[in-house]
Amino acid sequence: MSKPLNIGLIGYGFMGRTHSNAYSQVSHFFDTEYKPVKKAVCGRDKEKAQAFADQWGYESVETDWKQLIARNDIDAIDICTPNNLHSGPAIAAAEAGKTILCEKPLAIDSEEAEKMCEAVEKAGVPNIVWYNYRRIPAVTLAKQLIDEGRLGKIFHYRANFLQDWTINADLPQGGAALWRLDAEAAGSGVTGDLLAHCIDTAIWLNGSITDVSAMTETFVKERMHNLTGKMEAVKIDDACAFLCHFGNGSLGLFESTRYARGHKALYTFEINGEKASIRWDLHDLNRLEYFDHSDDSVVRGWRTVHITDGDMPYMDHWWVPGLCIGYEHTFIHQVADFLKSLETGEAAGPTFRDALETQQVCDAVLHSAKERCWTDVAG
Amino acid sequence: MSKPLNIGLIGYGFMGRTHSNAYSQVSHFFDTEYKPVKKAVCGRDKEKAQAFADQWGYESVETDWKQLIARNDIDAIDICTPNNLHSGPAIAAAEAGKTILCEKPLAIDSEEAEKMCEAVEKAGVPNIVWYNYRRIPAVTLAKQLIDEGRLGKIFHYRANFLQDWTINADLPQGGAALWRLDAEAAGSGVTGDLLAHCIDTAIWLNGSITDVSAMTETFVKERMHNLTGKMEAVKIDDACAFLCHFGNGSLGLFESTRYARGHKALYTFEINGEKASIRWDLHDLNRLEYFDHSDDSVVRGWRTVHITDGDMPYMDHWWVPGLCIGYEHTFIHQVADFLKSLETGEAAGPTFRDALETQQVCDAVLHSAKERCWTDVAG
Amino acid sequence: MSKPLNIGLIGYGFMGRTHSNAYSQVSHFFDTEYKPVKKAVCGRDKEKAQAFADQWGYESVETDWKQLIARNDIDAIDICTPNNLHSGPAIAAAEAGKTILCEKPLAIDSEEAEKMCEAVEKAGVPNIVWYNYRRIPAVTLAKQLIDEGRLGKIFHYRANFLQDWTINADLPQGGAALWRLDAEAAGSGVTGDLLAHCIDTAIWLNGSITDVSAMTETFVKERMHNLTGKMEAVKIDDACAFLCHFGNGSLGLFESTRYARGHKALYTFEINGEKASIRWDLHDLNRLEYFDHSDDSVVRGWRTVHITDGDMPYMDHWWVPGLCIGYEHTFIHQVADFLKSLETGEAAGPTFRDALETQQVCDAVLHSAKERCWTDVAG
Amino acid sequence: MSKPLNIGLIGYGFMGRTHSNAYSQVSHFFDTEYKPVKKAVCGRDKEKAQAFADQWGYESVETDWKQLIARNDIDAIDICTPNNLHSGPAIAAAEAGKTILCEKPLAIDSEEAEKMCEAVEKAGVPNIVWYNYRRIPAVTLAKQLIDEGRLGKIFHYRANFLQDWTINADLPQGGAALWRLDAEAAGSGVTGDLLAHCIDTAIWLNGSITDVSAMTETFVKERMHNLTGKMEAVKIDDACAFLCHFGNGSLGLFESTRYARGHKALYTFEINGEKASIRWDLHDLNRLEYFDHSDDSVVRGWRTVHITDGDMPYMDHWWVPGLCIGYEHTFIHQVADFLKSLETGEAAGPTFRDALETQQVCDAVLHSAKERCWTDVAG
Known part of the structure; x- marks a missing residue:
């Protein structure tokens, strides 16, 4: 039986594309119980975010990542922003009990990264970093x-x-x-x-x-x-x-x-x-x-x-x-x-x-x- | 403005997968007026055809290619069957005015291939052969x-x-x-x-x-x-x-x-x-x-x-x-x-x-x- | 105990160089009973032949291959001439009982090559062709x-x-x-x-x-x-x-x-x-x-x-x-x-x-x- | 007009072979006024030194490098000994006014190498180190x-x-x-x-x-x-x-x-x-x-x-x-x-x-x- 994993993507740059492609393709080639659903993409520029959503089939758009994290219909937050914008959303998402997929490197430095680790471990949420190689x-x-x-x-x-x-x-x-x-x-x-x-x-x-x-x-x-x-x-x-x-x-x-x-x-x-x-x-x-x-x-x-x-x-x-x-x-x-x-x-x-x-x-x-x-x- | 191209795929083997993947992916990466729609897949084994349709997102299934060609909601016929089963569907599809995409080699021999050429040219339908390299x-x-x-x-x-x-x-x-x-x-x-x-x-x-x-x-x-x-x-x-x-x-x-x-x-x-x-x-x-x-x-x-x-x-x-x-x-x-x-x-x-x-x-x-x-x- | 093999080389072009080098080098690296001695080089142009002899250490020079073959102090004839000039010296050398090393291809055609085979086999002389690869x-x-x-x-x-x-x-x-x-x-x-x-x-x-x-x-x-x-x-x-x-x-x-x-x-x-x-x-x-x-x-x-x-x-x-x-x-x-x-x-x-x-x-x-x-x- | 350069080689190991080969081959392929003459090889084991001399065509053998350097018929000393045995012969050879070719590295350390430099420069003798690559x-x-x-x-x-x-x-x-x-x-x-x-x-x-x-x-x-x-x-x-x-x-x-x-x-x-x-x-x-x-x-x-x-x-x-x-x-x-x-x-x-x-x-x-x-x- 198939279970949805509703994805909320933050950032629609180069990495936003590679991740969206992965969500689009995975079920064509791999048989998993959970199926990603491209629920929402979040970006500061609404028009660009909407264009990205249209191209990749995201159902909705947000312009504030806090709004995205607050949504009940989002299971997992995928962070594709520049390095200095990882820890904010990650810690907030952890606190909201979301599953998190974060682009690499995890943070600006170890200190920040350590806080992110503590947040996900405290919340007990599944987490992964996109060291894709x-x-x-x-x-x-x-x-x-x-x-x-x-x-x-x-x-x-x-x-x-x-x-x-x-x-x-x-x-x-x-x-x-x-x-x-x-x-x-x-x-x-x-x-x-x-x-x-x-x-x-x-x-x-x-x-x-x-x-x-x-x-x-x-x-x-x-x-x-x-x-x-x-x-x-x-x-x-x-x-x-x-x-x-x-x-x-x-x-x-x-x-x-x-x-x-x-x-x-x-x-x-x-x-x-x-x-x-x-x-x-x-x-x-x-x-x-x-x-x-x-x-x-x-x-x-x-x-x-x-x-x-x-x-x-x-x-x-x-x-x-x-x-x-x-x-x-x-x-x-x-x-x-x-x-x-x-x-x-x-x-x-x-x-x-x-x-x-x-x-x-x-x-x-x-x-x-x-x-x-x-x-x-x-x- | 986007126009749908409703695809009817005959055959769900190896080539059925490569073509279906192409239909799934093309609009994520290329900006074309026509957008392929995975309308129907046709195969003799209904259960297998249905499984393929589920995996790739085809809307419906047929078990007889003549039925598929007869459907008004199909614009293009894609032929992925063994070589000896190309000419039948291709000629029928041409006669029905369908756009045709046919796997290679075109036919069993030149004589058969010539008939297929005549059919598509007489019908004036767009046609292409999958010499993908x-x-x-x-x-x-x-x-x-x-x-x-x-x-x-x-x-x-x-x-x-x-x-x-x-x-x-x-x-x-x-x-x-x-x-x-x-x-x-x-x-x-x-x-x-x-x-x-x-x-x-x-x-x-x-x-x-x-x-x-x-x-x-x-x-x-x-x-x-x-x-x-x-x-x-x-x-x-x-x-x-x-x-x-x-x-x-x-x-x-x-x-x-x-x-x-x-x-x-x-x-x-x-x-x-x-x-x-x-x-x-x-x-x-x-x-x-x-x-x-x-x-x-x-x-x-x-x-x-x-x-x-x-x-x-x-x-x-x-x-x-x-x-x-x-x-x-x-x-x-x-x-x-x-x-x-x-x-x-x-x-x-x-x-x-x-x-x-x-x-x-x-x-x-x-x-x-x-x-x-x-x-x-x-x- | 070392035995000399007195070499008479016909031709001093590109192949004359590669063969002469081999005669110069073999005893530095391989331990063989027979040691090649660069006895004479033969070419139609005496001056060029002499220059070649000087450079490679041949003891003497001939301008007529028949003279070379006639010499008693020559054990082996090495043929480095263009293809149409292989069979003459080879057959004469065989008849004179000389060991023969001949450049490739053996002859202009099979007919000529067959005669050369017959000559060396009749004479019972050691023979080899320079298919070096x-x-x-x-x-x-x-x-x-x-x-x-x-x-x-x-x-x-x-x-x-x-x-x-x-x-x-x-x-x-x-x-x-x-x-x-x-x-x-x-x-x-x-x-x-x-x-x-x-x-x-x-x-x-x-x-x-x-x-x-x-x-x-x-x-x-x-x-x-x-x-x-x-x-x-x-x-x-x-x-x-x-x-x-x-x-x-x-x-x-x-x-x-x-x-x-x-x-x-x-x-x-x-x-x-x-x-x-x-x-x-x-x-x-x-x-x-x-x-x-x-x-x-x-x-x-x-x-x-x-x-x-x-x-x-x-x-x-x-x-x-x-x-x-x-x-x-x-x-x-x-x-x-x-x-x-x-x-x-x-x-x-x-x-x-x-x-x-x-x-x-x-x-x-x-x-x-x-x-x-x-x-x-x-x- | 050709001038001899009489070589005295110290050491007959791996590098002794590569250098001897170079002396044997250079005049077959390069046109230089000076021609190396393989005059003497020096090694502590007389029998082995003689065998090496026979194989490579050195005219004589020495077992004491000081003797070799003392010889008037030697123009150039080539040093092929282990690293700790470079400076002794090199300095002595310089003092004797010999041309010197020395294996690499020049010495055990910079201090020793500096002394060798001073020796050759003071003597004004040609010198080179075998950094062959x-x-x-x-x-x-x-x-x-x-x-x-x-x-x-x-x-x-x-x-x-x-x-x-x-x-x-x-x-x-x-x-x-x-x-x-x-x-x-x-x-x-x-x-x-x-x-x-x-x-x-x-x-x-x-x-x-x-x-x-x-x-x-x-x-x-x-x-x-x-x-x-x-x-x-x-x-x-x-x-x-x-x-x-x-x-x-x-x-x-x-x-x-x-x-x-x-x-x-x-x-x-x-x-x-x-x-x-x-x-x-x-x-x-x-x-x-x-x-x-x-x-x-x-x-x-x-x-x-x-x-x-x-x-x-x-x-x-x-x-x-x-x-x-x-x-x-x-x-x-x-x-x-x-x-x-x-x-x-x-x-x-x-x-x-x-x-x-x-x-x-x-x-x-x-x-x-x-x-x-x-x-x-x-x-």
Whole structure:
């Protein structure tokens, strides 16, 4: 028997689209008891919100998120606003007993994130954060391979997330799609935007990070600000790299930038274990590379595994072997898992608490870069 | 102002799913005057048809395609049945004045395909065939590059479509998903199933094929037949390769098989021109490889272009640079283009007439293989 | 105890260099009883021959190959002349009881090649043909893997050799380095020059070819002739492709051209067997790609094996794992194997007789292309 | 007119072979006034030294390097001993007025290296250090592209050198080929052995490094020592990673390890500039990857340039386009350039003084790792 989960979406930007698509698609491909219902979308600009509702089939529109949270016909609040606008709605929604799905990073900093954790835990409401890359089938498979012990003891973890879209110094900071360049809205630059993804995946795959040594750089020091109309100092990090130790004794190396000419969204990681290694790359997300030292030596090499067969994670829900899926499928998988978790009562990570740990690593990274010293991760 | 296009779908197998997904998704991403409405699905097994309708949101169910065609509330008939069941519904739908979308290959052979062309042309109804790979953005871009003259005079065209799913001799032929191994339902083996795709793309990109020399092979001579329960001779071609000449003087080389261990759906093509070359591969469908001889010699090499930026074909409708799309998007693009064509009156290919040419090449290939001689393509 | 093998080299062009390098290097890396001694080089232009001798350390120079063959201090004749000048020296050398190393293709056609076989066999002299690509370590490994049965029954063999150096219509035909464009000197175009390599490897790896259907093309119909100073018809094949059957029931597809923009010396082959497949590419000669269907399905994929470890063929003679070798090493390996064969008395292929079979396939290919019909391979 | 350069080689291990090969080959491929003559090889074990001399054609043997340096018939001393045995012979050779070619890293530490610099500079003798990777044609081309300004302002430099040969804890440390695991002979582990290569290339391509933050790890704490026969603490670094700033404002990220399962000698670097980026990988040394932002956007992508055409650095001396060279060619190129420098009087880097800078970075890296703090590079 089917049960509705009435969704109230806050924000209708890029992430509003990816989430709405997931709600639209999940029941075509996954069989879950709970079915999302696109009940309402909330945005400050009523006309734009209505246009979004029309395109995606939301039944109604709100312009004040407090109104949205107050509605009895809303079961779950999905937060797609800039980073500095997560905690308000999240805490209010928790207090109202709503289920919460929150965009990443969870908050501006750990302190705020901790309050959000406390709120959802006190209220006992189901909660999840949209670190969607865990649910790329290749990444989920990586988790399985590690958990099965195929890699053995881990020596090295390295990840990077490279882009090149802000090299142009004429690009402004500020409103609309450019809030990611504005420290007030974003909290940090690539650290919260991109490295947070790398860190979430890393902790999930390889356990906790204990200490970090980081450096950050802001290559373009001033940019026109869209909202003030003036050249203003850029306060976010354009690039960030850090060394770290994991609790399991392995060494980590992370890097992110928006100044790597030639890369659009090159999120890659590689893990070297005693027995095997794996490698993955978002630009070719349907593949996982795998090296198994136990292979016969004359035919031992990196394997490029096309993650499309029906026995791969999630792939029995899609097409036939050899046929690719794309970026937006990760959100569909996350909704499917989350709906399933409502049925079973077993949380589908990353919960707010899981996301807090990523936030603590980000905080340590930013502190280390500022103070030029090794910094322990709190927690 | 929005106009509905009421769809009646015949068949609810694999292709029924890809088309239904396209109807569900197109209006979320493309702004077209006509909006598809999933009105009815038709299948012989009422229960299964109903389950499909429930999952995909079809309003009603039919068990007889003649009933479906007879309905006044149906504007367009979409044919997703095995190859031997295309012409009946298509001709009847044309006579009833319905718009028609037909799965590929158009028919069992050219003779049947010719009748279907005559029917739609006599009726003057919009028609299209689901050669979906034209609408992979990388493939559409290839067409643009060629039409702009970037390759110059073409010398070589080579394509293959390699799979490995029928190597196991215990795999039966016959009913349900296995009709592709049954000559009665499929007409031919890899020629109609896979090479037809390669030929459609080739003609689109490089013009007509004039003559062919082909060989076919059936590696497993007998398979259990699901419907008769007996071992029966396998009458389809397991593998087919052919040499050909194009009208523009270039040489062609085509191969398809279901016995290429290690390949799931490896559809690739490469085109060598005087000035530039291009290469593409379905396993990595978001990329196009391009070699430009006019580059400075010390930095001249094959480029791997990630076809995800907003200025690539169709990609302004999806996500941001670097983020992949998948297989099913080709069908969404085809529906978007077809809906647009209803608005403009300018046909979005491939029409039945276009698909007839592919059928004629397939017929020549099968004739050449049987008679062991070069065979001219009719038409 | 070391024994000298006194070499008399005929021709000092490109192949003269690769062979001379092999004679210079073999004893630095391989421990053989016979040591080649660079005794004499023979060329019509005495000055150029002397310069070559000086550079490579040949002790003396001849300008008439008959004189060279007549010398008592010469043990082995190495023939590096254009194709039409192989049989004369080879037959004379055999009659003089010399060991013979002959460049490929063995002769202008099978008839001539047959006479050369008869001559060396009647004389009982050691003989070998420089199909050097057999001794790329990755290719030698491919042979081992097939012979061990790792691929199982073979279904498909495809190979091509793609170049782009004659697209420019202003390139002349004729003398010096351009004899390969002159039918008189070369016999054929890409068929004897490039496909002969592909065919030699194919027969070695996959057994005899029984029949072929081929097409050839000459894209540039006339070129200035260097020797006559006039525009003359181009009589060689610029491109050639053929379908074939192997004696073991597998299907073959071969292609070669000098008009594939973007490829310099792209010799590739792929073999698909029931249990495994392999792929190789001269542009990345230190790698072999391997797919093994018996791998666990979730980590099954094409492996890229870097053929540099000490347990790979020939590689214990070179550097350490991960460090590449290059093109010229194939000739060193061939000399090493040939010297060893003189010690053991067991022929190191390809012998003249082996090379005759390749010639017969080439003849069948050229006949098939001319007559537009399937042609059986003689022999 | 040809002039001999009489070589006295100290050490006949792996590097003794690569250098001897370079002396044997250089005159076959490069036209230089000075020609190396393999005069004498020096090693403590007379029998082994003699065997090496026989194999490589050295005219004589010494067992005491002081004797070798004392010989009047020796022009140049080539030092191929473990790291702790460089400075003694180098300083003595300088004092004796000999030309010196010294293996890398120059010394055990900067202090020792500084003394060696002073010695050669005081003596005014030609000197060079075997950082051979500068002379991979692809790397030399990278230098040219950067110097031409094709990359514009540089933002990022990242390099790593990954191996996996010491994962096995049963591998001993100590004598013979295993001196690289013994801190006494090697000074450090991967830092001096592998990162030194990365640093030399980086400084050459991107200028000086100003400060570093590093971490090192020794995964296997104890190993059997070959010379003492006892388990002894491992004092070298098994892995080392560091962040750094370059003088030009770009950020650097370096990593090296012998515990990266699946990598044999994976030396890679990537440089991101405002206008273009480049990438290179020792496992595929004949290729350079290049991304040029000024390409038309629809065909913009990473180019894989096969560095084999005659207009590429050094490649006019080898074969024809498309044909690979290998690892040992780098040493031949270095000898060719060094011989040329003797002719012109213009030093062919890296000189001892150049190599000192690399040593200073290594020292800063080891200091930073030990003290867990950012460390300025001396100099």
